[in-house]
Amino acid sequence: xxxxxxxxxxxxxxxxxxxxxxxxxxxxxxxxxxxxxxxxxxxxxxxxxxxxxxxxxxxxxxxxxxxxxxxxxxxxxxxxxxxxxxxxxxxxxxxxxxxxxxxxxxxxxxxxxxxxxx
Numbered sequence: 001x002x003x004x005x006x007x008x009x010x011x012x013x014x015x016x017x018x019x020x021x022x023x024x025x026x027x028x029x030x031x032x033x034x035x036x037x038x039x040x041x042x043x044x045x046x047x048x049x050x051x052x053x054x055x056x057x058x059x060x061x062x063x064x065x066x067x068x069x070x071x072x073x074x075x076x077x078x079x080x081x082x083x084x085x086x087x088x089x090x091x092x093x094x095x096x097x098x099x100x101x102x103x104x105x106x107x108x109x110x111x112x113x114x115x116x117x118x
Contacts, residue, residue: 004053011036 015032018024024031040046072079079086 001049001052001056004047004049004051005057007047007050008036008053008057011039 012029012032014035015030016028018031018035019026019028040050
């Protein structure tokens with residue numbers, strides 16, 4: 001399990017390093033997740049150590065939301081000032097995201113059935 005947590009931490013730190021190095025507005029944790037996704041995609045399978053670490057951390061997932069919630073409470077004045085922009089962004093992303101995910105899934109299923117028929 002320690003090896004898996006070390007791998008997760010390495011990708012997190014790699015993402016933070018890239019975000020700081022290029023001064024991107026994307027959080028380092030998101031970049032680290034993308035790096036981990038590409039790594040696992042190229043690898044083609046989930047290493048047992050990483051699976052063990054992920055299974056161990058999964059029950060504590062709700063606790064990872066607490067810092068974001070505290071940030072919202074600490075900056076509530078910003079939410080009062082520009083909250084409507086946030087609501088508009090969420091509604092637009094919902095209206096665009098759900099149909100796009102559905103179309104993507106339909107295309108992926110078509111590709112999968114074509115490969116299965118060959």
